Amino acid sequence: MNNQNLVRGLFLGAIALSFGLGALRYPIGDFAHAGAGLFPLMVSGLLLLIAVITVVRSFLIAPVPLGFSLKNIALILVALCSFAVISKLVNMVAGIAVMVFIASLAGTAYSWKRNLKIAAGLIAVAFAFQKLLGLNLPLI
Amino acid sequence: MDVLHNLMFGFSHALTLQNLLFCAIGCTVGTLVGLLPGLGPLATISLLLPLTYSIPTGGALIMLAGIYYGAQYGDSVSAITMKIPHASSIVACIDGYQMTLKGKTGLALFTAGVSSFIGGTVAIVVLSFLAPSLGEVAFLFGPADYCALMLVGFVCVSFVTTGSLLNGLAMCLIGVLLGQIGTDVNSGLPRFTFDLPFLAEGVGLVSVALGCFGIAEITKNLDAREERSPFNGKIKLMPTWAEFKRIIPSALRGSAVGSFLGILPGGGPVIAQFAAYALDKKVSKYRHEIGSGAIEGVAGQAAADEAAARTSFIPLMSIGIPENAVMALMMAAFVIKGIQPGPNMIAGHPDLFWGLVASMWVGNCFLLLLNVPLVRYWLSVFKIPYNVLFPAILFFCCIGTYSVNNNLDDIFVTAAFGFAGYLFMRLGMDAAPLMLGFILGPMLEENFRRAMLLSRGSFGTFLSRPISGSLLGLIAVFVVWQLLSFFLKSRNAPLAAGTPSTLHP
Numbered sequence: 001m002n003n004q005n006l007v008r009g010l011f012l013g014a015i016a017l018s019f020g021l022g023a024l025r026y027p028i029g030d031f032a033h034a035g036a037g038l039f040p041l042m043v044s045g046l047l048l049l050i051a052v053i054t055v056v057r058s059f060l061i062a063p064v065p066l067g068f069s070l071k072n073i074a075l076i077l078v079a080l081c082s083f084a085v086i087s088k089l090v091n092m093v094a095g096i097a098v099m100v101f102i103a104s105l106a107g108t109a110y111s112w113k114r115n116l117k118i119a120a121g122l123i124a125v126a127f128a129f130q131k132l133l134g135l136n137l138p139l140i
Numbered sequence: 141m142d143v144l145h146n147l148m149f150g151f152s153h154a155l156t157l158q159n160l161l162f163c164a165i166g167c168t169v170g171t172l173v174g175l176l177p178g179l180g181p182l183a184t185i186s187l188l189l190p191l192t193y194s195i196p197t198g199g200a201l202i203m204l205a206g207i208y209y210g211a212q213y214g215d216s217v218s219a220i221t222m223k224i225p226h227a228s229s230i231v232a233c234i235d236g237y238q239m240t241l242k243g244k245t246g247l248a249l250f251t252a253g254v255s256s257f258i259g260g261t262v263a264i265v266v267l268s269f270l271a272p273s274l275g276e277v278a279f280l281f282g283p284a285d286y287c288a289l290m291l292v293g294f295v296c297v298s299f300v301t302t303g304s305l306l307n308g309l310a311m312c313l314i315g316v317l318l319g320q321i322g323t324d325v326n327s328g329l330p331r332f333t334f335d336l337p338f339l340a341e342g343v344g345l346v347s348v349a350l351g352c353f354g355i356a357e358i359t360k361n362l363d364a365r366e367e368r369s370p371f372n373g374k375i376k377l378m379p380t381w382a383e384f385k386r387i388i389p390s391a392l393r394g395s396a397v398g399s400f401l402g403i404l405p406g407g408g409p410v411i412a413q414f415a416a417y418a419l420d421k422k423v424s425k426y427r428h429e430i431g432s433g434a435i436e437g438v439a440g441q442a443a444a445d446e447a448a449a450r451t452s453f454i455p456l457m458s459i460g461i462p463e464n465a466v467m468a469l470m471m472a473a474f475v476i477k478g479i480q481p482g483p484n485m486i487a488g489h490p491d492l493f494w495g496l497v498a499s500m501w502v503g504n505c506f507l508l509l510l511n512v513p514l515v516r517y518w519l520s521v522f523k524i525p526y527n528v529l530f531p532a533i534l535f536f537c538c539i540g541t542y543s544v545n546n547n548l549d550d551i552f553v554t555a556a557f558g559f560a561g562y563l564f565m566r567l568g569m570d571a572a573p574l575m576l577g578f579i580l581g582p583m584l585e586e587n588f589r590r591a592m593l594l595s596r597g598s599f600g601t602f603l604s605r606p607i608s609g610s611l612l613g614l615i616a617v618f619v620v621w622q623l624l625s626f627f628l629k630s631r632n633a634p635l636a637a638g639t640p641s642t643l644h645p
Contacts, residue, residue, distance in 0.1 A: 008567040012310050019317045022332055026324075032597030036324040036331055039585045040317060047313040050306055057306075060630055066566065072362040073562045076355060076534065077555045083538050084551040099538065100531045106362050107527040118528055122535045129539065134194055136546050137539070 003063040009054030016051055020044035072106045079103035092139045096122050143268050150494030154502050159199055163499050166203035167506045170210020175218050175521050179354060179533055181211040182575065185469050186349035187540035189476065197477040198492055202499040204473050208466055209260065209449045209500070212409055213507045216252045216442055217518060221245060231413040232445075235430060235437025242433050246375040247383060251435050252442040253512040255391035259443030260504040262395035263402065263450035268497050270403070270451075271486065274458040278483035281459070283591040284601050288608035288615075289461050290584050293405040294577065295615050297464055300411050302570040305622050311569055315577025316584060318343055325582070326589065338549055343557075345472055346544050348578055350537045351557025352564065352571040358530050359562050375516060386435045390420055394440035398447030408452050408464040409445045416444030450500055456481050457493060461580075465572040468579035 019040055029035030079102040087095035100119040104110060129135045153159060173184045185204050192200035220236035232252065239248035281289070298308020321332045322342030333339040379387075394416040401412040420440040421430050430437040453470075455463045460482025462468040474481045479489060486493045511518070541554045564571050595601035603609045 004566075004568050008307075008569065011563070011567060012314075015314055015317070019320070019332065026329060026331060027327075030597055031592045031599075032595075034326075034589045034592060036327045036329040039588060040320045040331065043313055043316050043320075047310060047317070050310045050313070054306060054310070057626075064568070068566055069363050073359045073559065076359055076362075077559060079534060080355070080538065080551055080555040080558065084548045088548050095538075096535060099534065103531045103534050104527065106359075107530065109527060114528070115531075118531050122532060125535075126539065133191060135191075135539070135543050137542070 002066050003058060004066045005058035005061065005064060006055060007066055009051050009056075009058055012047060012054060013051035016044045016047035020048065075106040076103060087138065092126065092137055093123055096126060146490070146494050147268055147498060149490065150496075150498030151502075153198060153491050153495030154202070154498035158196075159202055159495065159499060160502065162195070162199040162203040163206050163503050164506055166206020167210040167503050167510060169203075170207040170212075171214035171217075171507065171510055171518065172521065173207065174211035174214020174216075175518060176524075176529065179536075180357070181208050181466055182469060182572070183350055183353040183357070183537075184211070185466065185473070186346045187354070187536055189346060189469075189473055190540060190543040192473065193476075197479065198495050200477060201470075201473065201492065201496055202503075204470060205453070205496060205500065206503045206506075208470070209446065209503065210507055212445050212449050213253070213256055213511050214518070216256070216445070217249060217511065217515060218522070220248045220252060220438070221519065222522065230410065231417045231441040232438060234417070235433050238431075238433030239438065244433065246377040247379050247435070248438050249375070249515050250377050250379055250512055251387050251438045253508055253515070254387055255394065255439040255442040256446040256511075257504055257508045258388075258391040259395040259398055259446035260450055260507075261501065262392070262443075263399045263447035264497060264501050264504075266399045266447075266451055267454055267500075268494075271454045271458045271493070271497075274454060275483040275486050278459040281607065282605060283587040283594065284605050285607040285611070286461070286587040287584060287591055288602060288611035289405070289459070290580050290587075291615060292611050293461060293463055293580070294573070295618060296405045297576055298573050299618075299622075300408070301464075301572045305619070307569050308573045311564070311571065311573040312577035315574040315579075316581035318348065318574070319578045319581025320585070325586070338547070338553075343578075344541070344544055344550055344553060345469075345579070346541055347550055347553040348557050349469065349575060350541060351554045351559075352561035352574060354533065354537045355554070355558030356561030356565050356571070358533055359558075360565060361526060362530065375519075377512065377515070383435060386426065387439045390424060390436040390439040391443040393419060393423070394443030394445075395447045397440075398444030399451045401444070402448030402451030403454050405455065405461075405463045408466075409448045412444040412448035413441040416440040453496075457485055458483065460485075462576070465575040468576045472579055 023037040023040035023044060026037030027035035028037045028041065031038075079099045082102055083095045083099040086098050097119040100115050100122065101112075104115050104118075126137055126139055130137045130139060154163070169184065169188075170181065173179050173181060179187075184207055188204065188207065192204065195203070216232040216236065219230075219232035221240055223233045223237040236248045236252065239245065294309060294312040295305065298312055299305050302308040302311070319342070321339055323330050323340055330340055397416045397419055398412040401415055402408060417430075417437065417440060420436045421427050424430065424436045424440075426434050426436050452463055452467055455461055456467045456471055460480065462471045471481055479485060479492065537554065538551055541550045542548060544550060561571055564574070591601055602612060
């Protein structure tokens with residue numbers, strides 16, 4: 001499975017099938033009077049065709065190895081989600097601080113002093129946005 | 141004379157204190173974004189979209205346009221000094237970086253700045269003459285023709301940005317499918333919403349753009365783990381007269397190439413740079429020096445880059461079809477402000493159109509000032525370590541997503557698209573066509589359904605109408621050519637393709 005082209009083809013196929021099968025649940029109609037499902041069905045059909053071509057093609061050309069490192073993307077996503085959750089439960093100032101501390105785990109060097117400075121700076125920017133640009137941020 | 145009169149009218153709008161300020165902000169932010177890794181013009185424009193709700197329409201558009209063409213300037217600075225392009229200045233890395241190695245950084249930066257200025261100026265002349273007359277042509281377009289034109293756009297963008305028609309088209313189609321999420325305008329039926337209330341109005345544009353470009357880009361830079369070495373050399377900006385004379389012809393050639401390629405669907409800065417560079421290599425008096433740090437190698441492509449960035453506004457504003465992903469976002473900005481770009485826009489909102497055109501020239505002057513005499517100060521931006529930068533970019537992504545609807549749930553959608561964007565990147569799929577498909581998708585469906593309704597369900601209408609027929613013919617020729625070249629290549633090199641797989645089972 002360590003072949004970028006093959007995985008891409010399968011991935012495209014999965015997207016095409018999920019949208020295409022979903023579209024079947026909506027009225028299709030005919031071409032003159034298209035229902036809600038017709039257009040997505042056509043587009044996902046085309047995408048499925050491309051997926052099949054990609055899979056077939058992946059056996060014909062040299063494989064490209066697949067490089068994945070889940071650690072950084074996971075940390076970034078956790079940082080984003082915890083920003084949203086903490087901002088909801090406590091307030092956005094806490095959310096910003098938590099986000100900075102989690103996200104910087106993905107960096108090359110970790111220093112809580114630097115994180116404090118970054119968080120303080122960003123909170124100041126957030127207050128400036130709220131006061132000067134009139135953004136409706138639930139900071140406190 | 142009509143055009144001159146209109147331009148004067150435009151300048152009377154662009155030169156108000158407020159619009160001057162927006163133009164300056166746009167150019168400064170654009171330059172900054174071009175210099176910094178992790179936020180291209182696409183992500184930045186989508187970030188700032190929600191901030192423009194409270195700004196008057198003219199000012200908002202002037203600012204967003206300034207970000208787009210300002211980023212091209214900043215990008216070439218980073219390409220010349222460190223060989224790191226973020227958005228599009230790939231060609232500037234070749235000769236520009238060679239000049240840095242020779243200790244001529246100042247000259248390269250001066251050349252890039254001045255040539256960009258020339259390119260921008262030429263493009264504005266083209267824009268102000270061509271856009272109104274092209275708008276007349278757009279009145280001949282029926283729904284079938286619009287469909288065909290959008291498909292041509294998809295094919296061209298796919299090929300130009302990814303180099304592989306198959307991958308690019310797949311991304312376009314995924315974008316179109318994502319655009320289907322939400323309520324169907326014709327029947328009022330919710331599609332692909334999984335009964336989630338926040339999906340009823342569709343997936344947020346800002347979430348898709350920030351996820352696929354902002355977050356994926358941050359993670360890519362983090363995965364690479366390379367520390368950048370900031371540029372510390374001395375800079376001598378002013379060229380000698382002999383050097384200056386070499387800039388002009390090459391910059392003019394680049395401007396012409398860039399202006400032309402910027403108008404074509406799928407065109408834009410990247411392809412224009414390559415074309416201008418190739419042209420200079422063929423016809424320049426100093427062609428033997430190009431590739432090893434020649435002035436012409438920087439001047440031509442910088443002018444083309446800037447010219448194409450301006451003329452790519454022409455299809456958007458005269459026909460109403462954006463030709464690349466950034467223009468698609470600009471279209472979204474127009475629509476948010478309640479203006480439908482298209483043949484009626486120039487007549488209906490002359491102050492917006494001519495104000496924007498005039499502001500581009502004002503922006504040009506700002507950028508010349510920012511990037512030639514003040515370039516030293518920008519170089520200190522490179523000294524910010526990435527460990528400080530990326531939490532800040534993440535913060536802007538959060539605030540940007542939240543401010544669209546003042547809804548924290550949207551951040552989860554952005555996170556989901558961040559993951560999708562990362563997958564796309566690791567699978568070697570470029571997200572720019574996705575953005576174009578996502579924004580054009582609803583328009584494509586609307587026009588397709590209208591065309592089919594008018595023709596009573598017969599596909600013949602796409603072939604019998606002269607405009608759509610010839611556009612679809614172009615696509616067919618292109619696809620056949622791609623297929624042929626693939627088969628010829630795989631027949632010529634079956635052994636080369638087979639060996640690596642047998643070595644690594």
